[in-house]
Amino acid sequence: MRIGVLTAGGDCPGLNAVIRSVVHRAVVDHGDEVIGFEDGFKGLLEARYRKLDIDAVSGILARGGTILGSSRLERGKLREAAANADQLRRDLNLDALIPIGGEGTLTAAHMLSEAGIPVVGVPKTIDNDISATDRTFGFDTAVMVATEAIDRLKTTAESHQRVMVVEVMGRHAGWIALEAGIAGGAHGICIPERPFQIDRLCEMVRERFARGKKFAVVCVAEGARPAEGTMPYERGEIDAYGHERFTGIGNRLAVELEKRLGTEARQVILGHVQRGGTPTAYDRVLATRFGWHAVEAAHRGEFGNMTALRGNEIVMAPLADATSELKTVPQHRMDESEAVY
C-alpha cells in the first residue's frame, strides 16, 4: 500500500507519536510505503510530500509539535480538490490517506472521503471535545501543564493572601478547566458550558477567608462567560459555532474580583505552553495506538472512519459522527468536585 499521512490544525502533543506509529506499523510490518504531506492539506493539494521511512521518524516519539508541519485549512480549495478527488488520488497514487486533526480537519476528511478518497482519520484536540472518542491525545498533556501551574500558584497565593485566576484553553468546551481545576484543587471553575455567577465566586472567596484560608484559586476556560447581567463586560465576537468569543476573560474576572472583594487578585494566562512540548505517557500511548489502528483499518479497507477510544479499546467510528456534535461538559461532571462553577 501507499499511505499518505498529514497533520492539520492547531498544535497538539502526540502528533509525532502518531506519525511514528503509522510508519512503524505500515513500513516495518506491512511493507507499505508511507509519504508525509507537508503543512497539512496544503501539502496534499500541492503534492508537497516526502517519503517517511523508519529513520525519518527516529527520536520523535517524545517530541512536541509535528515534523510534517501544519497550516490553516482553506475550505474553498479543499472543496475544489474534493470535486476532483479521483484525479488527486491517481496523481498521488494513494491507497489510503490518514489525516490527523481536530474537528475542522475531520470535517474536511469526511468531505474527501465522501468524494472517494480512501480516508482513515485520527482525531486530535487538546480540548477533548470530540464526541466519538472517550478521550483525545494532547488533552492529558494540556491538563498536566495547567495542573502544574495551579500547584505552583497555590503556594504563592497562600503566602500573599491573594486570589489567583488561571486562564486555560477551551473556547467551546471546558474539559481542560474542569480536569485541571479538579486536579489542582481550584476553588472555582468557570467553563463555557455554564455562565458563571460572580456573586457565588465572591461568596466562596469570602467564606474561605472567613475560616482562615486566606487565598483562593479560580480556573477559568478562555471561553467562559459571566451570567447575563451579573458583571459588566463587552459582548464578544460571535464565532462560527454561534458562541460568543471572549478575549481576556481571566483578566476581566481578576479585575472584578479584586474590585468586589477588596482582596488582591492576580491572573495568569497559560496560553500556548499548554499545546507544545513533550506529551505525557498517557498521550504517547494513545497516539501510538491510534496510529497503529489507523494503518490496520486501511489494510482492512474500513475507510470513512476514524480511530476512537472506547473504554480501554480502540475502535473505528464513522467520520460522519465525529463532527456532528461537540462533546461538552455535562452537569454531572461539574458536580464531582467541591469547586464553585
Add this chain to the structure above:
Amino acid sequence: MRIGVLTAGGDCPGLNAVIRSVVHRAVVDHGDEVIGFEDGFKGLLEARYRKLDIDAVSGILARGGTILGSSRLERGKLREAAANADQLRRDLNLDALIPIGGEGTLTAAHMLSEAGIPVVGVPKTIDNDISATDRTFGFDTAVMVATEAIDRLKTTAESHQRVMVVEVMGRHAGWIALEAGIAGGAHGICIPERPFQIDRLCEMVRERFARGKKFAVVCVAEGARPAEGTMPYERGEIDAYGHERFTGIGNRLAVELEKRLGTEARQVILGHVQRGGTPTAYDRVLATRFGWHAVEAAHRGEFGNMTALRGNEIVMAPLADATSELKTVPQHRMDESEAVY
C-alpha cells in the same frame, strides 16, 4: 451519616486525593461525620481513628502516601471481626465504611460486606490489574515515572552503545511495562503474561546495531520470566496465585544479553519510586471522582459495591466481581507497538 474511611495495602499515588474528596463531599455537602481509621484494617479492628474535618484534609490533594497510614492485612483477625460484624458496627457506630485498597483489601471488604458491614469500596492499585474498572488511580503516575526514566536512559544508552534493561513493577500483570514501554519507545517489552524469548530480544538488538542504531532499551516487568528452556534461571518461589515469583529478572536479563551479544548491557530497577510522590493530574481526577461517588453510593445505600471507571463515567461494580479475575494484558494490546515481546 457517620462514615469511616481507611487505606490498606501498598502505597499508591492518589490515596490522599480520595480521602480528601470523601471528606469534602460528605462533610461539606451532606453534613456527615467522617472518621479515618489508622493503619488500614488494623485501625478498624482496634478502634483507632480520628475525626476528619475539612481542615484535616487541607493541602493533601497532591501529596503522595496516605495521611491515614497503611499496614499489612491480618486475615485471621479480619475473619474474626467479620464473625462479629454487628458488634463492630455498633461499637464504631458506622453507617458506612469506605476501604480504599487493592485486590486483598477488596476481598476483605467483600467479606465484611457479606457479614453485614455497609461497605463501599474504592479500588487502588498501581498495577491496574482489577477487572471491574477500566483504570485505577496510581497507575498513570507509575507509568509516568517509568517513562521519564526510560526517556533519560535512552540518551545515555545511545551515547555509549549499550543495551539498557529497565525493571518496572508488575508481578502478575504487565500493564506498567506495556504502557511505559510504549510511551518510552522501548524496543523490547517483557511481561508476566507471555514468557519472553531471549533469542528474539537478541535478534532485535543485533538488527538495530546492524542498521546503525547502536543501542536498545528493554522494559521488563518484575514478574516477567523467560520461556521454558531458553535461558538458564533458577526456579522462583510459587506464590499465592500459582505464579512463579522471580527476584531480579532485570539483572538476570542484562547479564544474559551482555553474554550473548558481547555488547554492554546495564540494568536499572525503578522500585519504590514508582509508587510514591505527587500523583499525575489524571490520577488526582480519578481519585477525586472515586471519593465523591463512594459517598454518593453510601447515601443511596448501594453497599457491597466499589467505584469503577467505565469509559468516561464512574459506575458502581459489585465487590464480588472486583476480585474474581486479575485483569492481565491481552494479546491484542501487545500488538499495538513495534516492541518485541
Add this chain to the structure above:
Amino acid sequence: MRIGVLTAGGDCPGLNAVIRSVVHRAVVDHGDEVIGFEDGFKGLLEARYRKLDIDAVSGILARGGTILGSSRLERGKLREAAANADQLRRDLNLDALIPIGGEGTLTAAHMLSEAGIPVVGVPKTIDNDISATDRTFGFDTAVMVATEAIDRLKTTAESHQRVMVVEVMGRHAGWIALEAGIAGGAHGICIPERPFQIDRLCEMVRERFARGKKFAVVCVAEGARPAEGTMPYERGEIDAYGHERFTGIGNRLAVELEKRLGTEARQVILGHVQRGGTPTAYDRVLATRFGWHAVEAAHRGEFGNMTALRGNEIVMAPLADATSELKTVPQHRMDESEAVY
C-alpha cells in the same frame, strides 16, 4: 538564645527551606528558642508570632510559599519602630532577628540593625540582583520554570511557523531572561540593561526563515524596553529606581514583530508561575545553607550582616553593601550566547 525569623516581600521558592533550616540548627543543635513573626515586619511590629519547634517545620522543605506569610513593608511604621528599637527588642525579648527578604527587606533590616536590633539577614530574590552574593535562592527555580516553558513553546512555534515571545520576570535586572534564554536556546533576548533594537530582532527572524528554520523564540524581561525611537511605545511610569516601567512589553513586541515581519507572532506571559511552587534542588540547598549560617552568625554575634554565596562557600556580607548597588547583567555575560540582544 531567642531568635526571631520573618519573611518579607514577594514570594520566592526556598523561603520555607530557610525557616526549616534555622529551626533545625537553632532548636536541635543549640537548644535555642525560635519564634516566627507572621506577615513579615508587620508581625514584628504587632508582636504577632508563634513558636517554631521541629514539628512546626516538618514537611516544608520542598513546599513553595512561606508558612509565616508575608506582606508589604510600611516604611513609616518601620522608621518609628527603629526609633524605639530598644523597647521593641526588650518587649520581644529578642537575642537575634533573622529577616529573609529582598532589597527592600534588607534595607529595612539594615535600618533596624543600625538602631540596635541584632540582625542577621538572609537575601532572597528570584531576580538574582543582589550584588553581595553570587546567587540568591529562588532564581534557579524561576529560570527552570521559564526554561521548561520555552522548551514547550519551541516545538509549537516550529510546527506553526511562528515567532513566540515569552515574557519573564525581571524589572530592573535581566538575569532570568538571560539564563532562561540561553538554557532554552532563545534566538533573541531582551533585558532591561540594554534597550533592544527591533530591527535586529526582525533581521534575526528573517535570516532564520531564509535558511529554512521557520520559527523563532524571543525571551523578554518584563522591564526590557526598545531603543529610543526604534518602535512606537508609550512612556511608562518612572519608578523608585529612576527606571521606566513598562507593562506588557511582551505583547507590544509580538504585535510589532508580526506587523513588521508578516509572520504570526504570539506571546506568553509566564507571570506568577515563576515564583511559586516547589524549589529546585539547587535552591533548596542554598536556602538550607543560608539558614544554617544565619544561626551560626547570630551565635558568633556577627550582627549587621547577611549570608552570601561566594564561589562554593557561604560568607557574611555587611548589610550596608547588600543594597548599595543592583547587580545587573554585564555586557560580557550577554556575549556568551548567540542570541540577539
Add this chain to the structure above:
Amino acid sequence: MRIGVLTAGGDCPGLNAVIRSVVHRAVVDHGDEVIGFEDGFKGLLEARYRKLDIDAVSGILARGGTILGSSRLERGKLREAAANADQLRRDLNLDALIPIGGEGTLTAAHMLSEAGIPVVGVPKTIDNDISATDRTFGFDTAVMVATEAIDRLKTTAESHQRVMVVEVMGRHAGWIALEAGIAGGAHGICIPERPFQIDRLCEMVRERFARGKKFAVVCVAEGARPAEGTMPYERGEIDAYGHERFTGIGNRLAVELEKRLGTEARQVILGHVQRGGTPTAYDRVLATRFGWHAVEAAHRGEFGNMTALRGNEIVMAPLADATSELKTVPQHRMDESEAVY
C-alpha cells in the same frame, strides 16, 4: 581556524550543549571550521570525524547524551599518539582541539597538550569532583534526579513506616549524596569522605520513631563504606585511587538497618537515570558558557588550559591543576544540615 571537538568518558547531561555552543561561536561568529571526532579519543586517533555546521547541532541543546558518541580511553594508544603529536596534528590539520571529559580525559588532554597539540579542555563530571572549577555541568541534573526520587520515596516511607535507603552515584566524592540528601531532606547521608557509623544511623531512626516520625530516609553514595569494625562487610576491590570499591552498599545498609532496628528497610538504586536525559537549565547555561569560552581561549591561543567556573565567571585553569587533586566534600559542608553522616 579548524577546531576539533570530542566527548570522552561517561555520559553527562550537557555534553551536547557544549558541542552546540562551540559550533555556534566558532562557525557563526569566527567563521571557523569545526569537526567532531566520533567516539572520543578513538575517533581522533582513527581520524573518524564529521564536519559540524550549524544544522548539525540544531535541536540538541536540551538533549541528553552526546551526538558524537563516547568510548573508553585506551591509554597505551594515546601515549603512542602523544609521541607522534606533530604528525597527528598535521594529518588532521588541527588548529585547536577541545576535548570534553572528566578526570581521565583531562589527564589525557594534558598529555597531548604537553606533546604539542593545541588543547583547550572542557571539564565534565556529574560527580562534581574536579578541584579547578566551582562546579561542573551534569552535576546539577544528577542532584535534581536524585532529589525528585527522594521526594517520592519520602511519602511512601511515611505511609508504610519504613526506612528507605537511596543509593546515588559518587565513588570517590560524595557531592551528589550530600546535595541531594540536603535538598531531599534525608535524615542520614553516607559519603566516601567519612566512614559511616551504623550505630548513629540506627540511633537517628530510633529517635525519629520515638517522637512519632515513623520513617527515615538515608541517602548513600555508592562509594560510602562503614567505619572499620562497625558492621560486617566484605572488603571491596582496591581501585586506581587506592580507594576501596564497594558494590551494593545501599543494599547492605538496608539489610543491616532492618536487622538491627526490626523496622522494614527498602533500598532504591538510582543508577544510570542520574546521568542521562535533559539537562537542567543550570547545566545548560554552564555548558553553553564553557563551550563559548573554550572557543575564545583557542582564538587567544591560551592552550594547555581548561574552562572553569569561579563564582559567576568563567576563567581558564591550567590542565595540570585540573587533575592534581580530587575535590572531595570537606567537613564544614557536612555540618550544614541536620543529617547524620
